[in-house]
Each structure stands twice: as structure tokens, then as C-alpha cells.
Amino acid sequence: MKCTSCGGENKDSAKACKKCGFDFTAPVAWFPDAKWHLKTLGIIYAAVIVFYYGVSAILSKMPRPYELRHIPIEMTPWLAKGGKVHLPEDQLKAPAREPDDPPAPAAK
Numbered sequence: 223m224k225c226t227s228c229g230g231e232n233k234d235s236a237k238a239c240k241k242c243g244f245d246f247t248a249p250v251a252w253f254p255d256a257k258w259h260l261k262t263l264g265i266i267y268a269a270v271i272v273f274y275y276g277v278s279a280i281l282s283k284m285p286r287p288y289e290l291r292h293i294p295i296e297m298t299p300w301l302a303k304g305g306k307v308h309l310p311e312d313q314l315k316a317p318a319r320e321p322d323d324p325p326a327p328a329a330k
């Protein structure tokens with residue numbers, strides 16, 4: 223086993239580190255209790271929620287199509303049900319354009 227104080231290698235049955243004398247039998251100074259877990263998980267969940275709504279707010283201000291919450295299946299055909307990689311031509315369509323959208327790029 224590795225000494226947590228100096229990193230020296232000791233027998234698993236050792237009661238103290240042979241290098242630095244660190245006492246392996248001493249009780250752990252701190253152990254996470256239920257309150258610590260609740261607090262930590264609360265902080266993590268709060269951070270996730272803030273991140274989600276922050277990203278949603280940023281996305282809602284982006285130009286089309288980046289503001290879309292539901293990505294059109296044309297953009298992710300590999301996620302189509304049945305494992306179809308390519309949709310038939312008649313199912314390939316872009317989302318409807320809105321009046322304030324910038325003009326579509328000219329087809330080449």
C-alpha cells in the first residue's frame with residue numbers, strides 16, 4: 223500500500239509508514255457525510271440548471287437554424303427511426319423560413 227503522506231511503498235499489513243512514520247491506524251480526519259453529499263449534489267444540480275438555461279438563452283438569440291431546440295431530422299438523418307442513414311428525397315426539407323430571416327445563399 224502507498225503511504226498517503228510521503229507516497230512510500232509499505233506492506234498492506236503495516237500499521238505505520240516505514241519511511242516517514244505516518245500512522246495508518248489513525249481515524250480518517252474527514253469523511254463526507256450525508257449533509258456534504260446533499261450540499262455538493264445541490265451545487266452540481268444548480269450548476270447544470272444554470273448552464274441549461276444559459277445555453278438556451280444564448281441559443282434563442284442565435285440566427286437560424288442554431289436557435290432550434292428540436293433539430294430537424296434532415297440535419298441528423300442517422301438518428302432517424304429504423305436506422306435509415308438517408309431519407310428519401312421527398313422527406314428532405316429545411317424548416318420553414320421566417321420573414322426576418324436573411325436571404326438564402328444562392329445555390330451553385
Ligand SMILES: [Zn+2]
Nearest residue numbers: 225228239242
Ligand atoms: Zn510515509
